[in-house]
Amino acid sequence: MLVGVPKEIKNHEYRVGLTPASVHELVARGHHVIVQHNAGAEIGLDDSQYTTAGASIADSAQEVFARADMIVKVKEPQAAECAMLRPGQILYTYLHLAPDPEQTAALVASGAVCIAYETITGPGGGLPLLAPMSEVAGRMSIQAGASHLEKSKGGMGLLLGGVPGVAAGHVVIIGAGVVGTNALQMAVGSGARVTVLDKNVDRLRQLDLVYGNRIATLYSNAHALEEAVLSADLVVGGVLVPGAAAPKLVTHAMVGRMKKGSVVVDVAIDQGGCFETSHPTTHADPTFVVDGVIHYCVANMPGAVARTSTFALNNATIGHAVTLANKGWRRALADDLHLRHGLNVCEGKVTFEAVAQALGYDYVSADSVLG
Known part of the structure; x- marks a missing residue:
């Protein structure tokens, strides 16, 4: 799978979706990673560290979104990023959709498969990808x-x-x-x-x-x-x-x-x-x-301490990123109930009940999308 990491564009957001160590985890399993130029430069993760880990560098976010099968981010996609998503493309990031009708509508229209860090559950309970932030x-x-x-x-x-x-x-x-x-x-x-x-x-x-x-x-x-x-x-x-x-x-x-x-x-x-x-x-x-x-x-309070936050977040997110890359989203979600809880929007349908209720969408369960 080709995994893409764009530079975050939200106000004063300096975190990055994958560290060089996380890139190495994906590359070692036969995947390809493309990272936008200077995506991690503000927190001391320069392009040379990414290329050493096995990534290639893209000049623009447009190139990352156009080429990647899965986009790994930190914050919810901004309007310009939503417009670059395509049907069937995996988006793996924080979303926080319930209070954000504009983003939800854009993700529904994109046809992308949108998996939210903040609703993925853990075997011992809790929300392990939300916890570090x-x-x-x-x-x-x-x-x-x-x-x-x-x-x-x-x-x-x-x-x-x-x-x-x-x-x-x-x-x-x-x-x-x-x-x-x-x-x-x-x-x-x-x-x-x-x-x-x-x-x-x-x-x-x-x-x-x-x-x-x-x-x-x-x-x-x-x-x-x-x-x-x-x-x-x-x-x-x-x-x-x-x-x-x-x-x-x-x-x-x-x-x-x-x-x-x-x-x-x-x-x-x-x-x-x-x-x-x-x-x-x-x-x-x-x-x-x-x-x-x-x-x-x-x-985005943790963005103020972006280096600490990036490493803490990657510790929690890389496992599921590897699983999604290894298996593809359908099999990965079918095999793991906890990851399946992260599916919020899928191919034009709202698949998280609390989001559907908050924003007036018809709720379609993740199970029915997979089934």
Whole structure:
């Protein structure tokens, strides 16, 4: 199979779909890889490293899309990239379709076979291809929030960890999944006062066993959530319904009653965000203010630490990339239920139920497409 790696074109996105080591894994199995010129140059992966690994270099994205049987990316294809997809071509990348009707329509029209990292499941449960970027984003959320609490960034002028004689800031984390757990780790390390909310009491119990009285755990209901948010200096939203739009847990009215100069970091923004006041931002212009509250809603947070993120992502994605190249998409999906869960759009049909429900498409199961 000929596998293509275009350069990412989303705002301030420097990650790359395959590292030279991943290219080597494919080439060693008899596949061919074509990488767009300078696709990884911004993170120290130059063309010579790719050619040494066995790839050939293409001058343009148009050449990559025109030649490749499978496109491996990081972020969802932009409009210009969707237009270059062709029927039957495999697209293997993050998609986040539920809050994005324009991209979904473009992928349906393309006829491509679109496999989303974020809905591929794992034998032990969870979402193993989403997890590494959730780990990065969770850790970054505290870093970004602490920075924007500084007065020069528009915040209230608060040091999260405080100093002797001055109270630490209060961090509230909504959701105790991968994002929330990694945010919690960083927030505790900073010396902040931390509250984490989740509906899974067993998960809260696990965190309590690890962190003890260094954190407060709350069962997430409307009353507890509102009380926590209104007392917070920094709120991190890390809720996830796999493949579906994120629930709007924090209302505009609640934001209006928060402390002026406080910060919200909506890590769920890829799936539409869990704050009613959120909308996607970029690394070039990461924040906006609603009712005196700073909103950080960058939709590709891990892109800011693109080298770390690229290697972490490739660790998780290369196995399925090799399988798709070895077997072709039909056999690969037929043989692996977990990979089959990643099929979101296939040859003009929406094959992930939560996306179909969110956007009003007829749902066609992956099984029926394969069958």
